[in-house]
Amino acid sequence: MADSFHFSVNIISRGKGKSAVASAAYISGEKIKNEWDGVTHDYTRKEKVLVKNIILPDHIPKEFNDRSTLWNKVEMAEKNSNAQLARQFIIGLPKELSLSENKNLVERFIKENLTSQGMIVDYAIHDESQDKNGNIHCHIMTIMRPINEKGEFLAKSKKEYILDEKGEKVLNKNGKPKTRKVELTTWNDKGNVEKWRENFSDLCNEYLAKNKIEKRVDHRSFKRQNSDYLPTIHLGSAASAMERKGIETDKGNYNREIRKYNQLVKTIKEEIKTLKGWIGNLLDNLTTAYEKFKDIERDKVIDNPKLFNLINYLLTYSEIQKEKSKYLKGYAKTNKEKYDFKKLTSAYSYLRKNNIETIGQLQTKIESLKSNSYRLNKKAKTIHKEMEDVEKKILYYEIYKAKKGVYEEYQKKNIFTKDAFYNENKKDIDQYKVVSGKLKKLLSDKEKLSPKKWNEEKSLLMANLEEINKEKDKIKDEYQEINHIKYSVDFVNKELGIDLSIEIDKLIKQGEKPSVIAQIKKFQDQVIKDNEYREMMKNKKMDQER
Structure with missing residues (x-):
């Protein structure tokens, strides 16, 4: 957008x-x-x-x-x-x-x-x-x-x-x-x-x-x-001057919250776009094989943990990174190991917490996040409309209050002095009439002029928008967690030369255990053997030094 x-x-x-x-x-x-x-x-x-x-x-x-x-x-x-x-x-x-x-x-x-x-x-x-x-x-x-x-x-x-x-x-x-x-x-x-x-x-x-x-x-x-983004509200000269001096205002704070909200909307949209394309690409690999074997349910393929076991992918990704770390020294090695461990535990915890094991389950989770984000967008638009109305009420009331005395005096004038008084105070009287009409349209049937109540409403609306931003922040973090999982899957497939379209075809045609798992297991066995070999050579060297 x-x-x-x-x-x-x-x-x-x-x-x-x-x-x-x-x-x-x-x-x-x-x-x-x-x-x-x-x-x-x-x-x-x-x-x-x-x-x-x-x-x-x-x-x-x-x-x-x-x-x-x-x-x-x-x-x-x-x-x-x-x-x-x-x-x-x-x-x-x-x-x-x-x-x-x-x-x-x-x-x-x-x-x-x-x-x-x-x-x-x-x-x-x-x-x-x-x-x-x-x-x-x-x-x-x-x-x-x-x-x-x-x-x-x-x-x-x-x-x-x-x-x-x-x-x-x-x-x-x-x-x-x-x-x-x-x-x-x-x-x-x-x-x-x-x-x-x-x-x-x-x-x-x-x-x-x-x-x-x-x-x-x-x-x-x-x-x-028809955008999910929200416009900022007009500051006005007084609030603008205060903000330029570094003094925070209610309107300025609200606009900062709006900008934060818009940035979260933008980030989430980008995360959704990335993940949607990735999952779409994975599922497109099913198309050719699935067209040939319509009797097999598609869901059984995308939800098959033998083919798309995300936790297995994460653990394999971690093992590969450990192997790469062995060639680093000092701070670089320590820093990478800490980073990799943190990302692994975070992603692993996320999958376990949300009971996600397969690509189909991950897709369901992404759709759930999208739905929740859309719900928050609608709620934010409602809050923003209410905030605009409250701001108008307060602005119009200030003019109404300032011009009310002149208008009441005008109403008291007799037929001989009324026109002259109007000509002298035309601007004030006309402004009073205009804002009175606008206030009438904004107020509900039994609502009274109450700037104190309106300011309380502003504070509540501000708090509600802040709460929405907190929820949007959590959604953003979840998407970024999922994106790391996506990266891990792509990385493992590339490192091990796994062609998912071939594995899917094998699974559908023969019902055999996919070689994806076999290759991952083979890699893990090789890692164990390599570690055992390094340990043996290390001990041998120590014996020679003795």
Whole structure:
């Protein structure tokens, strides 16, 4: 399953208290004065800016290459108090790529999707992590209004009359002609964000493949991919600032647990893939012989301990390793013997504990682990959805509580003062209405506003996710134990030249004792003879020295 990645697009709007100049100063780490309101924005002390650049379409005058000139012209071109000033992208970049490759990736995305459509683009690459490769991401700002060759800002849209089938103007209930808004560019098309996300995903995968990196990304969310992975939750500016200072937050801790969970899911998937291929290969050896002898039950073959005795394989593997250790000296010999003994006892104990002797029993165990892992994945998704809802409740409640006083005062105003009060406090009143509606949708029928209870729920959900990670950790360890058993079987077959397809064929046709066991027994007998010979030569040498 491909990884998801962060790709958000939003509008920098004066109506929301935002400024294009302030945003440009922030992403570039520069000091810029906003000529619209006279405020100077100074971000020169920020150290996280790795790359910054302005890219112009071919027809745009070169004066727009200056950051202060560009965004002050944008500010001055917009007269309304609620004007949309710029579009902003925040995109997570692959940390596996070098800075140079990420820069090439970003600029190619910009040229193929934005400047080719006539947009001026100002971008910067940031990394807020101390190792300069942990949180690498890109900020992109684009203009909202087209500009001609003379550097003049043009209209974004126009109005046109709505006509009926006879070509005559359609009138509204007041007798005035109806009009509709017609965009003069495709910059605001609803499908753009999805198209941009997909294109960036394709470019990412191209650059990852070019650099021989196995990782791949998908522009779809984990949910749309029907993935077992979970997305992290949004930290917010306050929590992000605390985390950067090394102060742990509830949201940060939850995201760390999510990352741990996702890593466990990834590891388990890889272990399953390896084991599934191995068992599939073993069982494929049965196919030809089984097709010839359909009267013999397949299960009797894969569950026959004479053919696939895993404990016997482990013990033989251990004997082979002991033989190899004899040619080592000192620390290397001691270290290898300790390692081999530890792996043998661990694998042997695992097989005994789980009553596994045959390849069929091992396959049953793997399927059981898969089923348990799937159950935990479903449980984790439920926990994550509940955590997202609780986080929303707490966030909306904070806004609700902060704006409640203004809204209640607004409700008390009479007909003569109400409109004036609303105009003065429009933002607060509208926010209160919005979060009230959102809270109502999130709360169950009889649920009351209770931030204390919600925080308790958060703690419980966090504990539940930690418990899931512990269980997933155990599953991962079991898979790794099974993988060692797999390695032992393959190693013994290779060392002793055992062809399982031949042994299976013999077993099915003749019902005779498989020569696998005979060869293993022969090897073990030879080991005993070799040891006896070495002991004899050692004693002989000692006698001669006396």
